[in-house]
Amino acid sequence: MKKSVVKRAPPVRQLPKCPTGIQGLDEITGGGLPRGRPTLVCGSAGCGKTLLAAEFLVRGAAMFGEPGVLMSFEETEGELKANVSSLGFDLDGLVRRKKILIDYVHLERSELQESGDYDLEGLFVRLGYAIDSIGAKRVVLDTLEALFACIPNEAILRAELRRLFRWLKDKGVTAVITAERGSGERGREQLTRHGLEEYVSDCVILLDHRVCDQIATRHLRVVKYRGALHGTNEFPFLIGETGISVLPITSLGLNHRISNERIATGIPRLDAMLGGRGFFRGSSILLTGTPGTGKTIVAANFAQAAALRGERVLFFSFEESPNQIVRNMQSIGLRLEPLLAKGLLRFHSARPSLYGLEMHLATMFKEIAAFKPHVVVIDPITSLMDAGTGSESKGMVTRLIDYLKAGQVTSLFTSLTQGGHALQQSEAAMSSLMDSWLLLQDYEGNGERNRVLYVLKARGMAHSNQIREFLISDQGIDLVDAYIGPSGVLTGSARVAQEDLERAAGLASQQEAAQLQRAVERKRAALERQIGGLREDYETEALELRRIAEQVGTQTRLLTTERAASGILRQADAKVVAGPRAARARPGRPRVK
Amino acid sequence: MTPAKTAQVEKWQLRLYVNDQSPRSGIALANLKEFCETHLKGRYHIRVIDLRKHPKLAKGDQILAIPTVVRLLPKPVRVLIGNLSDTERALVGLDLRLAGKPE
Structure with a gap:
């Protein structure tokens, strides 16, 4: 712990932090708990205080190489190991490798009598010995308030607690102290039942197991973190197979690998x-x-x-x-x-x-x-x-x-x-x-x-x-x-009906068109027939005309020869005009034209 | 009373956990010796342990407060914390009254 004191020496703007390794918590606190100072974790029964504290130690020992002491006032070493190992921590192994030391303080009010003045030097000696024996950098006291139940003289206890926190700071260990949430009318103002928050003033984390609409959810809130920025919201957290996982939504990363597949x-x-x-x-x-x-x-x-x-x-x-x-x-x-x-x-x-x-x-x-x-x-x-x-x-x-x-x-x-x-x-x-x-x-x-x-x-x-x-x-x-028509989207049988309707309409117009075509066809045929008749008429007439012309020609020739013959006979010398006479002689057919 | 009777027979085994640097511990030892001389003359044995020198014992004997007196014998074990300046409570706490009555 002396080392960490030395480490604190250079004046840095940011408080030195002690990473907890707990998923999400380090993100909220901006890197962890205040190094070399005590942190108070309070909450009502069953909200995970002991687990949070234990995880802080275990991860510290396993991930950051910082040995830790767990001083328990409530659970025995065996109980703790069993409880924590059910969450995937190998506490046993860490204890064997002297990375973690568990010290169970047995307290029994009925066995204790008091007479006169005393102090809690025994606790200090004990904790000091535990810290020194493994070179601990982290300390958990779970839960210190059990002392209130067995030390009859509260005035002495309070004085000693104040001394304890001072002493922990001097030791340079990062400590987590758990405490029961104060209840009753004063519960709102009081974070802990016995007012421990007045001694631990550097960092206070409040855990909460709230039932809302019959559903229980755990929340974590950093109430106070002296000298550091921290997330002030209430964050839901869960206790899973791998321990505590705080879920700060705001810190979710958006840098997943993506696939084009x-x-x-x-x-x-x-x-x-x-x-x-x-x-x-x-x-x-x-x-x-x-x-x-x-x-x-x-x-x-x-x-x-x-x-x-x-x-x-x-x-x-x-x-x-x-x-x-x-x-x-x-x-x-x-x-x-x-x-x-x-x-x-x-x-x-x-x-x-x-x-x-x-x-x-x-x-x-x-x-x-x-x-x-x-x-x-x-x-x-x-x-x-x-x-x-x-x-x-x-x-x-x-x-x-x-x-x-x-x-x-x-x-x-x-x-x-x-x-x-x-x-x-x-x-x-x-x-x-x-x-x-x-x-x-x-x-x-x-x-x-x-x-x-x-x-x-x-x-x-x-x-x-x-x-x-x-x-x-x-x-x-x-x-x-789907059928999308003027009346909106049609589906199901309406769509089928509409489709039928359209098909019928289509058929009808097809038939109509065919009929029209036939009529046109007929008209064309009639017209052609008519044209044929006219042409026939024309041809007959033309034929007639030719015939008449020939006839007239022949007649004229005949007449001329006849006249010539008779002229010869009568010795006539005048020229005979055959044309008009001939035409007058043969009146033409009435003209059709 | 049977415990008193057996107490008469067997020796009282007392342990006093102290911190030598603290004046409170001296007072506690003086007080304890006085009670024993009054009530258990010749039938007691006090072992004084300086916890600072034997820090391991703090865990083994579950000691929190200093000074602490542990009555190992006669059974049951009794624990008394404080400098024993409150005589009445100290005697009750250690059951010295009963032990002392027959004298």
């Missing part, structure tokens, strides 16, 4: 709507819909398609049992059973009300870590969110999405809405976290309900803006172009 949805028409190739791998997909619009079916299709490609699929179901899903999907031609048997598909079913949100998330993290799926389906996310309240649920979902994205896991969330467009807006909060958003909707009309699907958003890809009718048959899902 696309994965098919299992519904070819839907792939076509999504630029022809489906979703991006590692993206998050939200599928919203009113009850009975086929969310689970789309999800199951997606799961099946992925499993058929040989990917592992983890299906979290919060409404149906695995067997029920398998049976129901069989009715539309999805065979999930062989995939289950092959181990490519795994179901995890739990009632949302089974436990609180944090616990759900912890189990989900655990399942995901164990199964290492490529695709995760959560059906539906809304019932999971009901397990928490408002913003904290959103925070948890953010965390989940973040976790999945970091692992390149494609996630599909179904979300139940209660119908109506206004609800799209309420989903907006969650949808902003999602990369793609499909909407399934019911269209009511003509005494029937029909399902339609459209793509509300799909980040990073060209996608269809069209509404498709969503058909579920025993062969599976099909998407059909």
Whole structure:
């Protein structure tokens, strides 16, 4: 500890910090607890004080090479080891390697009598010996307030506590002191039951296990951190398999690896709507819909398609049992059973009300870590969110999405809405976290309900803006172009009727056209006939004319020869004009023209 | 009373945990010796332990306060903390009254 005192010597602007190694806590506190100073962790029973303190020690010893002393006033060494090892810490091993020393202080009020003046030098000696024997840099006192129950003289105790904290600072150890939350009327103002906060003034962390709407969630808040910036909000935290995990939403990173690979949805028409190739791998997909619009079916299709490609699929179901899903999907031609048997598909079913949100998330993290799926389906996310309240649920979902994205896991969330467009807006909060958003909707009309699907958003890809009718048959899902006419979108039988109507109209106009064509044909034929007749007339007339002309010619010739002959006979010398006479002699036919 | 009887037979084993640097410890030892001389003459044994010299014992004997008197024998074990300046409470705490009565 002397070393750390030396380390503190150079004047730095930022207080030296002692990293806890606890997921999220270091981010909130800007690097950890104040080094070389005591920190008070207070909270009511069962909110994880001891665990936080123990994790601080264990991680310090395992990750930062800082040995620690755990002085316990409540739990024996054996109990502590058992409790902590259930959370994945090898406390036993650390104790054996002298990285951690557990000192159980046995306190029994009934065995203790007092007479006259005394001090708690025994505790100091004991703690000092423990610190020196392993060269501890971290100390946990859990919970110091147990002393109040067994030391009869509170005045002495308080004086000694003040001395203890001073002494801890002088030792240069980073200490965590746990204390029970004060209750009763003064509970609001008092952080600890016995007012320990007045001695520990450098850093105070308040833990809280609150029940809201019958759902318990743990919260952590840094009430005070002298000389350092810190997150002041209340942060939900969960106690999982790997210890405490505080979830500061604000510190979520946005630097996941991303993939350009696309994965098919299992519904070819839907792939076509999504630029022809489906979703991006590692993206998050939200599928919203009113009850009975086929969310689970789309999800199951997606799961099946992925499993058929040989990917592992983890299906979290919060409404149906695995067997029920398998049976129901069989009715539309999805065979999930062989995939289950092959181990490519795994179901995890739990009632949302089974436990609180944090616990759900912890189990989900655990399942995901164990199964290492490529695709995760959560059906539906809304019932999971009901397990928490408002913003904290959103925070948890953010965390989940973040976790999945970091692992390149494609996630599909179904979300139940209660119908109506206004609800799209309420989903907006969650949808902003999602990369793609499909909407399934019911269209009511003509005494029937029909399902339609459209793509509300799909980040990073060209996608269809069209509404498709969503058909579920025993062969599976099909998407059909919905009829969009002047009277709006028509679906189902209305669409079929409209199509029939159009087909009939088409047929009628076809027939009409044929009729018209025939009439024209006829007219043309008649005209041609007429033309033929006229031409015949003309030709006959022309023939007649030629004949007459010939006749006239012949007659004239004859007449001329005749006249010439008679002239010769009469010795006439005058020229004879045959023309007009001949014409007058033969009156022509009446002209048709 | 049986405990008193057995107490008459066996020797009292007392341990006093002190911090030699503290004046309180001197007072405690003086007080304890006085009580024993009054009530248990010749039937007691006091072992004084300086915790600063034997810090290990703080854990082994579960000592928090200084000074602390532990009555190992007769059974049951009794623990008394303080400099024993409150005679009445000290005698009750160590059950010295009963032990002393027969004298």
